[in-house]
Amino acid sequence: MMDNRVEGIVRPGADIEAQSFAIIEREVGQHGYDPLEWIVVRRIIHTTADFEYARITLFSSGVVERAREAFHGGSPIYVDTRMIAVGLSPWRLGWYGLRVEVPSDDLGIMEFARRHGITRSAAAFRMKAEKLNGSVVVVGNAPTALMEIVRAIEEGIAKPALVVGVPVGFVQASESKEMLIRNGMVPFVVTKGRKGGSTVAVAILHGLLECARLIDEKGL
Incomplete structure (x- = not known):
């Protein structure tokens, strides 16, 4: 019997995805992203049906390769919401044996936040700051979490592999x-x-994982 699966997706779903990507390519046309960055941006547009992401998504130099290095090193992924953790594809994470942590789930966060007069999201990453070294940090919901992460980086407490x-x-x-x-x-x-x-955070991480896989398999 012919296998009807394509890397975690059944064949009809993979065909629809390919058609969607072709539409995105056609409607966006010329853009300023390199081929690997475009894989990530295209994934965001596919997830949101919002073509503005082809203008507002910004990558620091070398971030795709840095993500690949982090995945190969088994870096933990710290996310600000359980929604991100649930949205990540287990089979994609399985390519590199990655685990996902949700700091805001930890006991004691609410009391810590109340004591310091900060949001729960900021408190979660303040409490975990020293564990972020070498990790992949993903913030999709809470600006205060991202501000806390930047503060920890500036103070030399944390140095994630990428954010x-x-x-x-x-x-x-x-x-x-x-x-x-x-x-x-x-x-x-x-x-x-x-x-x-x-959902955008999930799309970006999926895109980065796909880029890493392509580099590994095809040397792109």
């Missing part, structure tokens, strides 16, 4: 991303402005 900073919203979302860009001490992927979210 995906795409919090969504109207309060501090854009500002937190600009903080990460200005910091410039760690590789990053951001979506400038108010747009982002957990």
